[in-house]
Amino acid sequence: MSDAKAPAATVHPRRKIQLVDFLLSFRWIIVIFFVLPFSFLYYFSIYLGDLKSEKKSYKQRQMEHDENVKEVVKRLEQRNAEKDGLVCTARPPWVVVGMRNVDYKRARHFEVDLSKFRNILDIDTERMVAKVEPLVNMGQMSRVAIPMNLSLAVLAELDDLTVGGLINGFGVEGSSHIFGLFSDTVVALEVVLADGKVVRATKDNEYSDLFYAIPWSQGTLGLLVSAEIKLIPVDQYVKLTYKPVRGNLKELAQAYADSFAPKDGDQDNPSKVPEMVEGMIYGPTEGVMMTGMYASRNEAKRRGNVINNYGWWFKPWFYQHAQTALKRGEFVEYIPTRDYYHRHTRSLYWEGKLILPFGDQFWFRFLLGWLMPPKIALLKATQSEAIRNYYHDHHVIQDLLVPLYKVGDCLEWVHREMEVYPIWLCPHRIYKLPVRPMIYPEPGFEKHKRQGDTEYAQMYTDIGVYYVPGAVLRGEPFDGSEKCRQLELWLIENHGFQAQYAVTELTEKNFWRMFDNSLYEQCRRKYKAIGTFMSVYYKSKKGRKTEKEVQEAEQEKAEQETPEADEPAN
Numbered sequence: 192m193s194d195a196k197a198p199a200a201t202v203h204p205r206r207k208i209q210l211v212d213f214l215l216s217f218r219w220i221i222v223i224f225f226v227l228p229f230s231f232l233y234y235f236s237i238y239l240g241d242l243k244s245e246k247k248s249y250k251q252r253q254m255e256h257d258e259n260v261k262e263v264v265k266r267l268e269q270r271n272a273e274k275d276g277l278v279c280t281a282r283p284p285w286v287v288v289g290m291r292n293v294d295y296k297r298a299r300h301f302e303v304d305l306s307k308f309r310n311i312l313d314i315d316t317e318r319m320v321a322k323v324e325p326l327v328n329m330g331q332m333s334r335v336a337i338p339m340n341l342s343l344a345v346l347a348e349l350d351d352l353t354v355g356g357l358i359n360g361f362g363v364e365g366s367s368h369i370f371g372l373f374s375d376t377v378v379a380l381e382v383v384l385a386d387g388k389v390v391r392a393t394k395d396n397e398y399s400d401l402f403y404a405i406p407w408s409q410g411t412l413g414l415l416v417s418a419e420i421k422l423i424p425v426d427q428y429v430k431l432t433y434k435p436v437r438g439n440l441k442e443l444a445q446a447y448a449d450s451f452a453p454k455d456g457d458q459d460n461p462s463k464v465p466e467m468v469e470g471m472i473y474g475p476t477e478g479v480m481m482t483g484m485y486a487s488r489n490e491a492k493r494r495g496n497v498i499n500n501y502g503w504w505f506k507p508w509f510y511q512h513a514q515t516a517l518k519r520g521e522f523v524e525y526i527p528t529r530d531y532y533h534r535h536t537r538s539l540y541w542e543g544k545l546i547l548p549f550g551d552q553f554w555f556r557f558l559l560g561w562l563m564p565p566k567i568a569l570l571k572a573t574q575s576e577a578i579r580n581y582y583h584d585h586h587v588i589q590d591l592l593v594p595l596y597k598v599g600d601c602l603e604w605v606h607r608e609m610e611v612y613p614i615w616l617c618p619h620r621i622y623k624l625p626v627r628p629m630i631y632p633e634p635g636f637e638k639h640k641r642q643g644d645t646e647y648a649q650m651y652t653d654i655g656v657y658y659v660p661g662a663v664l665r666g667e668p669f670d671g672s673e674k675c676r677q678l679e680l681w682l683i684e685n686h687g688f689q690a691q692y693a694v695t696e697l698t699e700k701n702f703w704r705m706f707d708n709s710l711y712e713q714c715r716r717k718y719k720a721i722g723t724f725m726s727v728y729y730k731s732k733k734g735r736k737t738e739k740e741v742q743e744a745e746q747e748k749a750e751q752e753t754p755e756a757d758e759p760a761n
């Protein structure tokens with residue numbers, strides 16, 4: 192905030208060193224001796240489960256699926272609306288990838304266990320559709336599909352992200368400038384509604400309203416039990432070009448747009464548009480833009496080409512490897528497709544640096560890199576209340592979805608108010624649809640014919656802001672909650688959206704200024720979700736309470752209100 196009476200040379204106040212600063216500095220001890228070994232066992236047991244599932248025929252998996260769906264229906268029928276809380280999945284808060292505190296899972300609620308829904312039910316190479324259960328994760332999906340020269344059209348990078356979370360929340364990847372968000376690649380959804388009815392929703396059947404309303408709804412319209420998702424053919428390698436760029440933030444934003452959006456508007460021309468795009472901004476004056484094309488094994492192995500088998504555990508962390516382009520200049524290399532997809536997994540983007548400050552050093556990568564990454568679930572399970580609050584107050588983990596032409600403005604805002612680097616840029620389309628789902632392009636965008644836009648979709652960008660803000664690095668105060676609130680207001684004013692896995696300070700009124708509620712509310716009523724499922728704002732809002740406080744609030748509310756009320760206290 193500016194102060195007219197402030198002296199010319201401002202002396203910044205110092206932040207008091209707190210216990211949490213020590214906890215963070217020594218967190219690596221718990222990570223190395225507990226989190227990493229147990230993560231390895233955890234991953235290994237999941238891998239064995241996947242292998243067991245793969246041994247079964249698709250027919251058998253489908254039969255088991257049908258039985259498990261009946262169980263879900265039965266469980267919903269057991270709910271006593273007079274006594275029980277509202278419904279959510281039984282996934283514990285520490286298991287999920289998101290940053291929110293999800294108090295609603297510690298308050299009175301009625302759990303439906305979907306843990307058996309972790310199978311790939313079919314890979315239909317004729318329809319080019321994969322039918323999968325909601326707990327199938329990205330690591331499992333790429334391991335099965337890529338050897339078949341197939342992939343999900345949008346395959347999110349972190350291995351642990353689940354299909355259910357990516358559809359009911361949001362998912363984005365370097366191919367989203369072509370295919371849109373993860374939910375845009377969905378062909379059909381199998382949903383158990385509040386009354387126990389099982390429906391298959393597609394974009395043009397009688398449940399098309401539900402089909403469009405489910406993305407971003409966080410499981411508050413029904414329980415997703417399977418999804419049919421678009422597959423694309425892929426080659427075994429990605430030919431990746433790293434291009435260094437320099438200039439001010441507006442110029443970096445323009446260089447990023449130019450890396451994938453032809454100025455003549457020919458956005459659907461495959462010879463002008465790369466298949467994969469991402470940008471990294473390393474500071475206010477420099478960045479590296481990466482563009483990729485799938486390439487055959489033969490091409491990759493041609494003499495003179497550089498192959499980077501990025502999957503090896505000792506390889507440098509991806510964001511640091513990309514940064515070398517600033518010194519060596521533009522370069523090209525071939526990366527095996529699966530290694531490319533999961534390039535940010537080992538270092539958790541760059542958040543790994545705070546968790547294990549020496550994790551990027553050669554000796555560590557060589558000796559223990561094969562144990563990386565620590566499983567997010569175990570990091571969350573072992574983080575104390577103090578560390579969790581630190582991530583709210585003195586850290587930023589946010590994804591901002593903004594129109595492409597506003598990326599420069601947004602980068603300047605983030606620099607001024609947060610000063611967090613590196614920043615991740617990933618373009619994605621937002622489609623103009625016959626209905627108004629929770630997120631939608633700017634009305635009338637097509638008239639402006641801006642770079643990246645087409646008649647049917649506006650080009651957006653996911654700006655990933657993760658890490659310690661400049662002020663905190665310098666030991667100055669930083670109010671994470673207030674900055675988050677300001678950022679959200681900036682997004683509302685600029686027709687942007689905030690990824691819902693991240694913490695929010697939005698009031699309910701502002702939440703519905705950011706997101707559109709018309710179709711969502713219509714479906715809540717039509718499919719009788721009110722009174723059975725929680726509302727999306729209730730699920731999204733930031734939770735800070737301890738378990739005891741949540742339960743006390745619940746108790747108080749239960750004493751005051753009738754059990755049919757839509758929202759439990761929080």
Ligand SMILES: NC(=O)C1=CN([C@@H]2O[C@H](COP(=O)(O)OP(=O)(O)OC[C@H]3O[C@@H](n4cnc5c(N)ncnc54)[C@H](OP(=O)(O)O)[C@@H]3O)[C@@H](O)[C@H]2O)C=CC1
Pocket residue numbers: 278279280281282286287288289305325347348349351352353354355356357359360361362363364409410411413414415416690691692730
């Ligand atoms: N590259 C990317 O795109 C990245 C995306 N993310 C974010 O992380 C989240 C994914 O994390 P993940 O741990 O997989 O998901 P979560 O388990 O956190 O699920 C996210 C939301 O979806 C709901 N949900 C999940 N499965 C179902 C289902 N079968 N039926 C109904 N509702 C369901 C959850 O409901 P409930 O609360 O009842 O459990 C929850 O509200 C996404 O929301 C995404 O935005 C994070 C990192 C990267």
Ligand SMILES: C=C(/C=C/[C@@H](C)[C@H]1CC[C@H]2C3=CC=C4C[C@@H](O)CC[C@]4(C)[C@H]3CC[C@]12C)C(C)C
Pocket residue numbers: 288289290363539540542567570571574578582588590615653655657690
């Ligand atoms: C949304 C994207 C990527 C986001 C990642 C950078 C973050 C998603 C979940 C984040 C984390 C979850 C829980 C954690 C436990 C804490 O104790 C430490 C931090 C963290 C590991 C945290 C780190 C950042 C995430 C992985 C896209 C769209 C790229």
